[in-house]
Amino acid sequence: MNRTWALQTPTTTYAVACDERGLLRSVHWGGRIDAVDDLTPGQLWDLSTNDLYADIAEEEFPLHGGFRYKEVGLRAVLADGTRELRPVVAGDTWHERGHLTIRCIDEDAGLTIDLYYRIVGDLDLIERWVVVSNTSQDRILLERIASAQFHIPFDDLRFSNVSGLWAAEFQPFTQPTGPAKLRLDSRKGVSDHRHNPSFILAGPDTTETAGPVWFGALAHPGNFFLTVEQSQYGGTSVTIGIGEDDCAVTLEPGGSFTTPPVVAGYTRQGYGRMSTTAHAYGRRLMRPGPRPVLYNSWEAAGFDVTDDGQRELATRARAIGAELFVVDDGWFGRRGQEADGLGDWWVSPEKFPRGLAPLVAHVNRLGMAFGIWVEPEMVSPNSDLYAAHPDWVHRDARHDPETSRDQLVLDLSRPDVRDHIFSVLDGLLSENAIAYLKWDANRPMAQVGPDRAVWWEHTAGLVAVVRRLREAHPEVLIEACASGGGRVDLGTLGLFDDFWPSDNTDALDRLTIQRGYSMLHPTKAMRAWITDSPNFLTQRDIPLRFRAHVAMMGSLGVGADLSSMTETELAELGVYIDQYKTWRPVIQEGALHRLDNPSPNAYQLYQFSVPERSLVFVFLPASRIGRRGTRVRLRGLEPDSRYRFTANWVEHDRSGAWLMEHGFDVWLQGDYASDVIVVDRIS
Numbered sequence: 013m014n015r016t017w018a019l020q021t022p023t024t025t026y027a028v029a030c031d032e033r034g035l036l037r038s039v040h041w042g043g044r045i046d047a048v049d050d051l052t053p054g055q056l057w058d059l060s061t062n063d064l065y066a067d068i069a070e071e072e073f074p075l076h077g078g079f080r081y082k083e084v085g086l087r088a089v090l091a092d093g094t095r096e097l098r099p100v101v102a103g104d105t106w107h108e109r110g111h112l113t114i115r116c117i118d119e120d121a122g123l124t125i126d127l128y129y130r131i132v133g134d135l136d137l138i139e140r141w142v143v144v145s146n147t148s149q150d151r152i153l154l155e156r157i158a159s160a161q162f163h164i165p166f167d168d169l170r171f172s173n174v175s176g177l178w179a180a181e182f183q184p185f186t187q188p189t190g191p192a193k194l195r196l197d198s199r200k201g202v203s204d205h206r207h208n209p210s211f212i213l214a215g216p217d218t219t220e221t222a223g224p225v226w227f228g229a230l231a232h233p234g235n236f237f238l239t240v241e242q243s244q245y246g247g248t249s250v251t252i253g254i255g256e257d258d259c260a261v262t263l264e265p266g267g268s269f270t271t272p273p274v275v276a277g278y279t280r281q282g283y284g285r286m287s288t289t290a291h292a293y294g295r296r297l298m299r300p301g302p303r304p305v306l307y308n309s310w311e312a313a314g315f316d317v318t319d320d321g322q323r324e325l326a327t328r329a330r331a332i333g334a335e336l337f338v339v340d341d342g343w344f345g346r347r348g349q350e351a352d353g354l355g356d357w358w359v360s361p362e363k364f365p366r367g368l369a370p371l372v373a374h375v376n377r378l379g380m381a382f383g384i385w386v387e388p389e390m391v392s393p394n395s396d397l398y399a400a401h402p403d404w405v406h407r408d409a410r411h412d413p414e415t416s417r418d419q420l421v422l423d424l425s426r427p428d429v430r431d432h433i434f435s436v437l438d439g440l441l442s443e444n445a446i447a448y449l450k451w452d453a454n455r456p457m458a459q460v461g462p463d464r465a466v467w468w469e470h471t472a473g474l475v476a477v478v479r480r481l482r483e484a485h486p487e488v489l490i491e492a493c494a495s496g497g498g499r500v501d502l503g504t505l506g507l508f509d510d511f512w513p514s515d516n517t518d519a520l521d522r523l524t525i526q527r528g529y530s531m532l533h534p535t536k537a538m539r540a541w542i543t544d545s546p547n548f549l550t551q552r553d554i555p556l557r558f559r560a561h562v563a564m565m566g567s568l569g570v571g572a573d574l575s576s577m578t579e580t581e582l583a584e585l586g587v588y589i590d591q592y593k594t595w596r597p598v599i600q601e602g603a604l605h606r607l608d609n610p611s612p613n614a615y616q617l618y619q620f621s622v623p624e625r626s627l628v629f630v631f632l633p634a635s636r637i638g639r640r641g642t643r644v645r646l647r648g649l650e651p652d653s654r655y656r657f658t659a660n661w662v663e664h665d666r667s668g669a670w671l672m673e674h675g676f677d678v679w680l681q682g683d684y685a686s687d688v689i690v691v692d693r694i695s
């Protein structure tokens with residue numbers, strides 16, 4: 013067995029070693045080191061009778077027990093109540109392409125812990141996860157089972173994540189790490205609007221283009237926890253995994269538990285390189301192919317969807333160039349308002365007397381695909397489903413189930429509930445030519461009853477249902493919505509095809525939301541709609557051009573009430589959609605750069621790039637005294653190639669080096685001004 017294991021990617025090395033006391037220690041996570049023999053664990057000793065080796069050591073996956081007061085990766089309770097574990101490193105397996113498993117065994121406890129590592133070499137990323145197996149004759153309770161612990165050999169880092177709430181998701185923040193431990197989590201059954209199950213730790217001077225960043229994201233569409241602990245002995249650790257709060261999973265004899273993976277990377281090229289790497293990884297999880305321009309009826313019609321009304325909207329949506337028409341909430345059961353009908357996924361005979369087929373045929377005849385909204389994890393107390401199966405919801409024995417948005421959460425840990433959801437959706441998709449589902453989830457889980465495993469099992473149940481549905485209907489795209497951005501994470505991506513990041517479609521607010529989203533999630537998965545002005549939520553008036561340009565920085569959709577727009581506005585909207593279709597490969601598949609704004613005016617500059625073309629989106633929400641322009645310096649071009657572009661009405665032909673080092677001036681006037689500058693490579 014090796015004493016040191018090194019995972020090499022083109023620019024990074026991640027190394028683990030067994031030290032002389034048999035502890036598995038993190039040795040290096042940073043820039044590449046080819047001399048693997050140099051990667052030995054640092055010398056350690058007890059610093060005092062209260063500062064002991066096991067607590068000081070940067071253990072790769074510490075387990076509860078002994079002198080460990082730091083964050084641990086695993087806490088288990090054996091049948092006799094013992095919580096002390098003493099695993100030893102028992103072996104390793106190198107798989108193809110440098111993938112690795114390190115096996116640790118606690119024979120006495122009957123527990124095997126396999127640490128898995130997979131290299132995503134071309135992206136300089138590694139994936140880690142853990143499999144815990146019970147080899148004893150008794151049950152073992154897992155009270156905490158993280159996917160990984162990481163070590164960064166520095167203090168005073170900068171921790172970034174997003175904070176938010178409904179309609180204000182993805183507000184980016186950065187704060188220093190220090191002696192106080194940081195903890196983020198979600199406890200609502202989804203990854204939540206509040207924070208994202210990911211970490212970004214950077215040096216104090218890291219910028220978009222330079223400086224060290226260590227980052228990682230958990231691939232799990234449910235509860236998570238994340239701690240960042242600056243050790244009093246130097247260094248910082250991150251522990252990340254499925255939500256442990258109120259959750260415990262029983263391992264039967266012979267059983268095993270596999271954690272979701274966490275993908276992690278290191279770069280010394282700043283936040284920008286972190287994002288382009290994470291985006292490339294995220295796009296790989298997604299089904300290939302362009303995302304269609306959609307129209308969604310929610311903001312225009314609310315619950316008031318009717319056959320005639322939707323047909324009329326569809327005709328108008330086609331006229332502006334939409335490729336997919338999505339009927340939102342209100343089409344089913346007795347769903348006249350929020351309070352009713354969830355769970356009854358039959359077509360409302362009042363609203364669609366002839367069923368959905370004529371509307372679908374109309375939409376298809378126009379040349380659009382058809383999509384529809386569902387909220388399969390939920391049930392309204394006022395529904396046939398609830399009347400038939402009141403026991404299918406999460407509830408506790410002593411209290412009535414409490415509603416939010418007048419709805420309850422179905423218990424997806426139950427196979428009968430999952431089978432029901434599958435068969436209803438399978439029927440809907442089999443009977444109608446549906447190409448797109450918007451899958452919503454509008455309230456958190458609560459009152460889950462006595463079994464603490466249910467948090468995990470509910471999410472595993474969701475994953476199982478969606479997978480089964482995808483297997484049965486591989487051509488259907490599924491959008492993940494959870495009251496807007498309540499379920500945006502790398503476990504949802506891949507399972508679902510795109511995200512609705514927020515119900516807030518105000519273009520100015522969206523600039524911040526989209527920036528926060530862009531730190532680790534790919535543009536192609538981010539649905540962004542052009543909606544009405546004033547915005548229904550914020551009552552802010554923003555010109556159509558600015559609204560369109562903001563939405564064009566995602567997977568474009570339109571949610572405006574097309575019947576209340578003038579012919580001139582509709583024509584203008586059509587132009588943006590046409591432009592978007594031409595630019596779509598650059599926006600959906602290209603690299604995104606958040607460019608610096610050197611102006612005292614608050615310009616926001618974004619560049620999307622493929623080798624042949626870059627698009628520079630320029631926004632000026634409010635022009636201030638001095639009316640200064642800005643200087644745009646591009647990134648990622650070929651220094652010696654020539655590029656053509658028009659800025660401030662003048663056509664230019666410049667080298668890549670000039671565009672990156674010198675840059676061009678842009679000057680916008682007024683408020684809510686915006687422009688898109690196309691930079692084409694000509695040689």
Ligand code: GLA
Binds near residue numbers: 341454495496515
């Ligand atoms: C949630 C979604 C919205 C819309 C409504 C329908 O709020 O986030 O986009 O679908 O539900 O009720």
